[in-house]
Amino acid sequence: MNCKELAYMLADYIDGSMDPQLREELDAHIAMCEPCMIFTKTFLVASDKTRQLRKEIEYKIPPEVRSRLETFVRAAALKFPEKVNEYREQVERERREKVAALLKAAIAGRLSSITALLVETHCAGCPECKEYFDGLLKASSPAAGDPPMLIDSHVTRLMESLPPGEEFFLA
Amino acid sequence: MSAERWKEDEVLLESLRKGSPGAVDEMLRLYQGKIFNLAMSILKNESDAEEAAQDVFMTVIRKADTFQGNSAFYSWMYRICVNTCLMRLRGKRRTDTVSIEEFMPVFTDEGMHASPMDDWSKEVERNALNEELGRMIRKYTEELSEKYRVVFVLSDVEGLSNEETAKILGLTVPAVKSRLHRARLYLREQLSRYLREGKAS
Ligand SMILES: [Zn+2]
Ligand SMILES: [Zn+2]
Numbered sequence: 001m002n003c004k005e006l007a008y009m010l011a012d013y014i015d016g017s018m019d020p021q022l023r024e025e026l027d028a029h030i031a032m033c034e035p036c037m038i039f040t041k042t043f044l045v046a047s048d049k050t051r052q053l054r055k056e057i058e059y060k061i062p063p064e065v066r067s068r069l070e071t072f073v074r075a076a077a078l079k080f081p082e083k084v085n086e087y088r089e090q091v092e093r094e095r096r097e098k099v100a101a102l103l104k105a106a107i108a109g110r111l112s113s114i115t116a117l118l119v120e121t122h123c124a125g126c127p128e129c130k131e132y133f134d135g136l137l138k139a140s141s142p143a144a145g146d147p148p149m150l151i152d153s154h155v156t157r158l159m160e161s162l163p164p165g166e167e168f169f170l171a
Numbered sequence: 172m173s174a175e176r177w178k179e180d181e182v183l184l185e186s187l188r189k190g191s192p193g194a195v196d197e198m199l200r201l202y203q204g205k206i207f208n209l210a211m212s213i214l215k216n217e218s219d220a221e222e223a224a225q226d227v228f229m230t231v232i233r234k235a236d237t238f239q240g241n242s243a244f245y246s247w248m249y250r251i252c253v254n255t256c257l258m259r260l261r262g263k264r265r266t267d268t269v270s271i272e273e274f275m276p277v278f279t280d281e282g283m284h285a286s287p288m289d290d291w292s293k294e295v296e297r298n299a300l301n302e303e304l305g306r307m308i309r310k311y312t313e314e315l316s317e318k319y320r321v322v323f324v325l326s327d328v329e330g331l332s333n334e335e336t337a338k339i340l341g342l343t344v345p346a347v348k349s350r351l352h353r354a355r356l357y358l359r360e361q362l363s364r365y366l367r368e369g370k371a372s
Binding site for chain 2: 002003004005007008010011015034035036038039041042043044045046047049050051052053054056057058059060061062065066068069070072073074076077087088091
């Protein structure tokens, strides 16, 4: 081991993740090499001091910022219930649109291969969904209205199991 | 993180979800200082940090309902804060950061220390210099690029573990560890130069 390797291995040495044999080598080097001895000592002292002075290094929130922030957040939070409902409705709307788009893509045979595989696997174990999808394909047009609740929830879960960013239909 | 913090977080999250009166005050009491500190250490500007903190709390209120609970609440909040701040930094001119490479220890081709070492550990251990050192450490930290600064602040100022920091920043644990180590090597070097020059004058 040389001084350079030692300097970059200090992190493992300190957090105890270094394997015992390397540790012995490192200790042996420090015992023989004065620069490394001083380097390690000053490194440890500087790191400990930093943690000890944590509160001094921290940015204190100025009183006027604190009170402005409180006023702002409190006022905004008064509209909280409406905002949450709005948000929930939006999420639900987006979900229903996605389910409808998936069913449409299934009829048109435009599901992405990963989605088609997911649907197929699911239908193999779920008679309700199998019947529904078979029916769709036979009629080759979307059923009127939303799908039955059970199908709806299964399709939703299926879409949620897609990796993030994965499109479920072919462009 | 302490058990009390977990408990407090759980109660807070529950009351935010229900929209209970007092939930917002409780959130501010627990997190206002921390979020401001984190935002300041990334943005280094008080009015930017204030606006970022507003955004963070609004996002938390709006999304508390959809929070999945597969990470700790405070780490979710820190994550929102880091993302909000980095978004604000985007497109802004980066101000006066130093290159960390200039402050890494220097070695010969054989990998030996290239310059003599000065042992200032005793000086620093004494608490007489604390105020001055705190000021210097903050100044040196501010000069780091945010890549290192954020890791340093979460680990050494907020006291989070490498695992927690990695989760918040979306980094691997080895990446966090290596950035943190380089930040500490840099601090050692800066302090060393400061103390040596201080002595010479
Ligand atoms: Zn050495
Ligand atoms: Zn099914």
